Amino acid sequence: MPANLTAQYLEAESKFKQASTSAEKVLALEEMLRAIPKHKGTEKMQADIKKRLSQQRKESQKKKSSASQRPDHHVKREGAGQVVLCGPPNAGKSQLLTNLTHAQVEVADYPYTTRMPQPGMMPFEDILVQLVDTPPLSPESLEPWQLAMIHQADLALVIFDVNDPDLLEQTEFILAKLEERGIAIVPDQRPGLLFLGNKCDQPEGVANFSAWKELYQDRFQAKPFSAVSPTCLEEIRLCLFKLLDIVRVYTKPPGKKPERNADPFVFPRGSTILDAAATVHKEFSQSFKFARVWGHSRFEGQMVERSYVLEDEDVVEIHV
Numbered sequence: 001m002p003a004n005l006t007a008q009y010l011e012a013e014s015k016f017k018q019a020s021t022s023a024e025k026v027l028a029l030e031e032m033l034r035a036i037p038k039h040k041g042t043e044k045m046q047a048d049i050k051k052r053l054s055q056q057r058k059e060s061q062k063k064k065s066s067a068s069q070r071p072d073h074h075v076k077r078e079g080a081g082q083v084v085l086c087g088p089p090n091a092g093k094s095q096l097l098t099n100l101t102h103a104q105v106e107v108a109d110y111p112y113t114t115r116m117p118q119p120g121m122m123p124f125e126d127i128l129v130q131l132v133d134t135p136p137l138s139p140e141s142l143e144p145w146q147l148a149m150i151h152q153a154d155l156a157l158v159i160f161d162v163n164d165p166d167l168l169e170q171t172e173f174i175l176a177k178l179e180e181r182g183i184a185i186v187p188d189q190r191p192g193l194l195f196l197g198n199k200c201d202q203p204e205g206v207a208n209f210s211a212w213k214e215l216y217q218d219r220f221q222a223k224p225f226s227a228v229s230p231t232c233l234e235e236i237r238l239c240l241f242k243l244l245d246i247v248r249v250y251t252k253p254p255g256k257k258p259e260r261n262a263d264p265f266v267f268p269r270g271s272t273i274l275d276a277a278a279t280v281h282k283e284f285s286q287s288f289k290f291a292r293v294w295g296h297s298r299f300e301g302q303m304v305e306r307s308y309v310l311e312d313e314d315v316v317e318i319h320v
Helices: 007-018 022-035 040-068 093-101 144-152 167-180 205-216 230-244 273-280
Strands: 082-086 118-124 127-133 155-161 192-198 222-224 246-251 265-268 290-294 302-304 314-319
Touching (some): 082 144, 093 118, 093 127, 093 230, 155 167, 192 205, 192 230, 246 273, 265 273, 273 290
Parallel strands (some): 082 155
Antiparallel strands (some): 290 302, 290 314
C-alpha cells in the first residue's frame, strides 16, 4: 500500500535531516509523527519514527544531565574564540574585562576579588570574542582547573601590575606553573600567550615596565598597557583578533549583489572554500562544484576550486 506522504510530513523529514542537536531532532520527529498519514501502509514507518524518537529523547536527557553535572568553574565556549585573562592578584584583569566587554563584574582595589571565572563578550567589528576573567595565579589560591582552562583556551592574556613590589616573584611563579602544565611560551603554539605590563600610566610605570621587560626579554615579549586607556583598549582588541588567527567569511546566494552581511562565518586561518561549504550545509561538501569569491581573489567574482584558501572578509558564492 503506498504511503501517500503529505507535504507537511516531507517538510518535517527535511528538518530532521538538517537538525544538528538532539533537541532539534526530537522536535522534527514529533512533527513527523503528527504529520504522517495513519494507515496500514505507514505502520512500519510510524514504528521506526517512534523508535528514533525514543532514542533521541534519551540522548537529549543524557546531555542535559551531563550539563547539570559540570563544575561551577566550567565556562561554555562562545563567539569567535575564547581568551582567558590570568595573572597575579590585583593586576587589573577584572578592570580589563569590564572595559572591553561591559560585563557586570566586581572591580575593587584589593586582591582576590575574582573567585570564579567571569565571562564577557568583547565586540570586534562584526564578531564577538569571549573573554574569561579568572582568579589570581598565586601560591595562596591556585586551583588545578585554572591552568587547565588556560591550556584549553585559544589565547591567554597574562597580565601583571608593573608597579607591584612582588612583580619578580609573581613572574617567576607564573612562568614555573605554565611550564609545569606544558604551556609553551613560544610563537605559533596554542594557547597563544600575550604578556601585558599593566598600569604603565601610573608614576614610575614606564620605568618599571622597561626594567621588567629587559629582565625577561629572553623568555617572553611583553607589551606596555593601561586597562583604563581608550587607546590601549582599542589596540588590544585588534591584537587579540590577529593572535586568534581567524578569518571572517560572508556568503551570498547566486545572482545576488556581493555584500558583507552582519553575521559572518568564522574559520581558522588556512581553511578552504570546501570548509565553508560544509559549514553552510553539511551536504554541500559532497555536492560542491565550484565557488566565486569577492575580496582577495585575483579579480572580483573569480571562480575557485575546493582547495582555495579563505582570506579575511572574503565574500563567497557556493555552487553545488
